[in-house]
Amino acid sequence: MSTDSVFVHKMWVDHELSKMVSAKTVPFPMLSDGGGNVGKIFGVYDEDAGVDVRGRFLIDPDGIVQAYEMLTPPVGRNVSETLRQIQAYQIVRESEGTQATPSGWKPGKEVLKPGPDLVGKVWKEWKVTMAFD
Amino acid sequence: MIQVGKKAPDFTAPAYLDGEFVSVQLSEYLGKWVVLCFYPGDFTFV
Structure with a gap:
């Protein structure tokens, strides 16, 4: 979603995005936020520049915001990190809160099972090296 | 203001999708x- 009109979105797909991706377009709706009205609600609208900054919101199937990230324009996002967070939140949701993903978790790594038995024992389950790849 | 753990505000917006x-x-x-991604x-x- 940006403050561009849907007409500009079409021109961008036709003239630039189509040259970047083999599918020639993107498989999700490109939303137009005229006046930054949605951006204002989500706290990403920069009044001075008149644009929505690089905000990313992860919303679960119940419509709950589980995570967000906000960057100023010159630095791009890390898509892999967004996917990792979705995978982590999906595990937590499927376990109905009986599992949690510690720092550095990614698919295939150990999850934690929070509860009285784990109090003061995280050091046995999780090492600092696990925070890194 | 958006808070994690709270409902995302609903909205409707025009969009471009598949032509x-x-x-x-x-x-x-x-x-x-x-x-939901915003960009400049x-x-x-x-």
Whole structure:
């Protein structure tokens, strides 16, 4: 979603995005936020520049915001990190809160099972090296 | 103001999808995981 009109979105797909991706377009709706009205609600609208900054919101199937990230324009996002967070939140949701993903978790790594038995024992389950790849 | 753990505000916005101009409402996606990305503009550099 940006403050561009849907007409500009079409021109961008036709003239630039189509040259970047083999599918020639993107498989999700490109939303137009005229006046930054949605951006204002989500706290990403920069009044001075008149644009929505690089905000990313992860919303679960119940419509709950589980995570967000906000960057100023010159630095791009890390898509892999967004996917990792979705995978982590999906595990937590499927376990109905009986599992949690510690720092550095990614698919295939150990999850934690929070509860009285784990109090003061995280050091046995999780090492600092696990925070890194 | 958005808070994690709280409901995302619903909105409707015009959109471009698969060669068509459509209208999208966030609440249509209840039951699915949604990544809502804002960006400064088409034809910008990053």
